[in-house]
Amino acid sequence: MRSNQLTESGQLRHFLTIEGLKRPLLTEIMDRAEQFSSISHRQVKKVPLLRGKTIMNLFFENSTRTRSTFELAAKRLSADVMNFNISTSATSKGESLLDTLHNLEAMHTDMFVVRHDQSGAAEFIAQHVAPHVSVINAGDGCHAHPTQAMLDMFTIRRHKQEFANLRVAIIGDILHSRVARSQIQALSILGVGEIRVIGPQTLLPRDCQTLGVHVHHDMASGLRDVDVIITLRLQFERMQGALLPSAREYFRCYGLTEEKLKYAKPDAIVMHPGPINRGVEIASSVADGKQSVILEQVGHGIAIRMAVMSMALGSQSELAESE
């Protein structure tokens, strides 16, 4: 059973994955985020749109940036927000997850923001919540991280406007990255001219061709004439699995340095979902350099999350009407 993340009229009800969404909806998310981003510059950084709504951040996996930007987004919309950091160390799946869920639902929650180390967790929760509850995926296993992908698209649009003529390169551990997966889907829905992935064979998915991306194993060819460079965090735990020799070796081949950055267009922007490992996937001079938009991405994360939260809760009026 697959829960549909859209209402009958095509509005966002849950936000679980980018997969299957249409371009107008992604554009609407970005347009709404554009409107919300001005609120952060006002004296009172708040609008009363979600006053009286209760939002629960359910984080079964650690996060600082994502959780705090979701929290700030909810607060800037005047919702009440609670954070739950739930350890998954116990064999807490299936039934106990549902028990947790139903308990929180009994507190009259309107929305769950879910991060979990198991792929499909947000989808599973969406299938089991009451009809008036929305679920936002804040990252599930290696599967999807749709709000991160949207804030990245928003950042690209702010700098490059048209998607059609762009060349975008994603560097690093594509295989285990839910961020990369969601980014690739969003980039192709938005009609980006050329999507490249760069990394060692062991960190690229086998089905790269079917994703519609061009595969490169060296930075010189992969970065040539690109407009946007997305570096991914190297997850150290992967190295224990013998997929990688060492951090130093990885930096030598795939770390984004000033020298390698010169292969790209002179006005290329450099992105990273954070947290960054300086000297592993990116050199400090590039991360802090003129072409870096990494800190802008964080601010955009708030606006995108405000857009998605308000759209999902706004669509509930449609459900109420049909009852």
Added chain:
Amino acid sequence: MNTPTTTDIQHLLEEMAATIREQLADKDPLLIGIHTGGVWIAKALQKILGDDFFDGPLGTLSIAYYRDDFTRIGMHPQVSPSDLPFDVDNRHLLLVDDVFYSGRTTRAALNEIFDYGRPASVTLAVLVERNGRELPIRPDIVGTSLNLPRNQDLKLHNRDGLHIEIRAAGAHHAE
């Protein structure tokens, strides 16, 4: 009075401008229009009063995030965002809308303005005041008043000049 024509509207705007001059000329006022119709009226008033009457560029309010019907009808179709390109603290504001009806839009606009700061005063000017007020809020400067049955709505258009259409209530949901 019957539905005003484009020529009538121009006369009404000139009368409103005269009142505005009388009441606000010595106060260095700032001008704010409510999207979409209110912005058209504000621009028309600005044109009559001259560029230097107001002490800054035209501000615009969308009020989309301040409405009281989110739970009933959800997100509104997108309009341009609010933009107040000046500091409202201790300033005299002229707030402009096309039609004053229940007072709910004005309530939302006032709430939004106060999230930008604390103005010295707010004066409300509207082209048309119609019956059906639901809140203890009323306009200060009115072009004209119309009595309409509850099942009819007023809609301002801006194609080849401003004109007003009277139509069945609820028709805008189908747009």
